[in-house]
Amino acid sequence: MHFEDLPRDWAQRPVTHPDVFEGVADLIATDRSRSDGATYVLLCHPNGRLLQPVRLPEGTETPDVLRRFLAELTRHEVHDVAVVLARPGAPEPTPRDLERRDVFEAACRDTGVRLHAVAVAGHDDVRTLVPESGCAAA
DSSP states (O other): OOGGGOOTTGGGSOTTSTTTHHHHHHHHSOHHHHHHOEEEEEEEOTTSOEEEEEEOOTTOOSHHHHHHHHHHHHHTTOOEEEEEEEOSSOOSOOHHHHHHHHHHHHHHHHHTOEEEEEEEEETTEEEEEOOSSOSOOO
8 A cells, every 4th residue: 555545534543444554654664764774663642543653763673772662652651553664675574574573562562562563664565564473462
């Protein structure tokens, strides 16, 4: 799905709604972030609507750094997130994408943050990753 295909009311829906998530991921992940590689954490309201996208600085996807980041979010009453992995190439999940998803799932589980979805934004398309163990419970 492309951002041009988003329904008009997408901002009133949960970001992970099947008719919305891949389009929002496509909107957030710029061409440059896809060519360079980037990770976005989509901060969400409790009802799943998009609050704010945050691009993580390079090198911050280690489990300890992610746990500290997510723990800080909870101090500010943010308990719901989705993740967009922007990278070059086709959006079909690679072993590295699955490993990154697993690291996010573990960090969310450890901090009580609900991970609603993960997507890979590759060249000109987006694919949602199926959760390994389901969404982390808050």
